[in-house]
Amino acid sequence: MTHETFGGAYVPEMLWKTLQDLIAAFENAKKDKVFQAEFADLLKNFSGRPTPLIFAERATKRLGGAKVYLKNEGANHTGAHKITHCLGQGLLAKRLGKKMIIAETGAGQHGVATATVAAKLGLECIVFMGSEDIRRQRPNVFLMERLGAKVVPVEYGSKTLKDAVNEALKFWMENLDKAHYCIGSVLGPKPYPEMNRYFQSIIGREIRSELQEREAKLPNAVIACVGGGSNAIGSFHDFIKDDVRLIGVEAGGVGKKVGQHASRKIAGRVGIFQGYKSLFLQTDDGQISPTHSISAGLDYPGLGPELADLYQEARLELTYALDKEAVAAVDFFAKSEGVISALESAHALAEVRKVAPKMPKDSIIVATISGRGDKDLFNFARAFKDKSFRDFLKDEYERY
Numbered sequence: 492m493t494h495e496t497f498g499g500a501y502v503p504e505m506l507w508k509t510l511q512d513l514i515a516a517f518e519n520a521k522k523d524k525v526f527q528a529e530f531a532d533l534l535k536n537f538s539g540r541p542t543p544l545i546f547a548e549r550a551t552k553r554l555g556g557a558k559v560y561l562k563n564e565g566a567n568h569t570g571a572h573k574i575t576h577c578l579g580q581g582l583l584a585k586r587l588g589k590k591m592i593i594a595e596t597g598a599g600q601h602g603v604a605t606a607t608v609a610a611k612l613g614l615e616c617i618v619f620m621g622s623e624d625i626r627r628q629r630p631n632v633f634l635m636e637r638l639g640a641k642v643v644p645v646e647y648g649s650k651t652l653k654d655a656v657n658e659a660l661k662f663w664m665e666n667l668d669k670a671h672y673c674i675g676s677v678l679g680p681k682p683y684p685e686m687n688r689y690f691q692s693i694i695g696r697e698i699r700s701e702l703q704e705r706e707a708k709l710p711n712a713v714i715a716c717v718g719g720g721s722n723a724i725g726s727f728h729d730f731i732k733d734d735v736r737l738i739g740v741e742a743g744g745v746g747k748k749v750g751q752h753a754s755r756k757i758a759g760r761v762g763i764f765q766g767y768k769s770l771f772l773q774t775d776d777g778q779i780s781p782t783h784s785i786s787a788g789l790d791y792p793g794l795g796p797e798l799a800d801l802y803q804e805a806r807l808e809l810t811y812a813l814d815k816e817a818v819a820a821v822d823f824f825a826k827s828e829g830v831i832s833a834l835e836s837a838h839a840l841a842e843v844r845k846v847a848p849k850m851p852k853d854s855i856i857v858a859t860i861s862g863r864g865d866k867d868l869f870n871f872a873r874a875f876k877d878k879s880f881r882d883f884l885k886d887e888y889e890r891y
């Protein structure tokens with residue numbers, strides 16, 4: 492592969508001015524003490540940061556190698572890391588004088604985080620969602636509505652995430668002066684990847700200082716799951732210049748054929764989609780391929796461009812975990828550490844189970860748990876074929 496420069500802003504010309512205004516507001520905010528203080532206040536007193544760094548003592552003994560620490564982003568308000576970049580963008584939207592934030596969502600996690608921030612900051616919120624996803628993700632739609640957001644069904648195409656993105660973009664172009672488009676990962680045109688990484692990089696800085704306090708050294712490896720890549724680059728960024736292995740874990744799904752996984756390592760090729768250049772799962776004609784993962788958050792065809800750069804430079808190791816390895820990892824860490832992780836994060840935990848035993852006992856792994864498992868209750872129940880859970884759902888239905 493020749494050396495590519497990933498990222499960019501491949502957008503219709505009429506969006507360019509809005510993106511430039513956003514770049515200016517972001518650059519300005521980075522230097523502004525008032526912005527920094529507001530952001531820090533929300534992270535501490537709304538989201539509950541710093542999140543704990545858990546020493547996984549029993550898991551470490553069972554695995555018999557490296558000391559394992561878990562950075563628990565699931566302890567954040569709303570249950571995952573996503574709230575962090577939504578808060579940052581919400582504050583920027585206010586600085587730009589926008590009255591509304593809009594978002595697209597697939598499984599609904601990004602929609603819930605955006606609706607939460609909109610309610611907290613007093614912004615109007617519209618979330619675009621494929622009608623097929625609305626049907627499958629009723630609990631999150633219900634939460635978004637309770638938070639005061641308007642959820643707009645998208646009825647064309649496959650009626651899923653990519654159609655919701657198109658509809659959100661269309662709405663944005665018609666309402667550039669009043670709406671900020673809140674993108675949910677380190678994806679999209681400039682400045683979104685860098686901006687969301689800037690907000691999320693607090694994860695890595697906290698890991699560094701928490702580990703310094705406990706062990707007085709750096710980790711040997713940091714491991715995180717990779718959908719678009721926001722929790723991963725957030726965990727990795729502070730360690731890029733250090734002698735620390737950075738390991739990103741993608742969705743291996745159920746196999747290596749097209750449509751069975753969402754791993755850019757397995758089949759990613761250079762392309763341009765949704766405003767940025769990166770590695771995508773795509774056909775020979777450049778159309779996006781179908782993807783699969785048991786975890787909705789990793790079921791995405793593109794890789795954040797900064798991660799694609801790091802991968803190309805061989806600074807980032809990419810690997811994948813299968814659906815069933817993720818489910819087994821949830822179980823392992825639930826029973827040995829009392830932590831029920833989201834299925835996305837469980838991909839990182841599955842990798843911990845593979846690498847920890849091969850590393851010396853005086854080495855340290857930090858794995859980021861991007862979110863807690865509450866949202867996956869229905870998935871877990873199905874994965875563990877829990878019959879009584881099925882009966883419970885039937886009873887609930889009858890009580891309605």
Ligand SMILES: *Cc1c(COP(=O)(O)O)cnc(C)c1O
Nearest residue numbers: 718719720721722788835861862
């Ligand atoms: C959305 C989500 C992800 C994937 O997003 P990234 O941008 O790759 O971090 C991972 N874990 C959880 C819990 C999520 O909600």
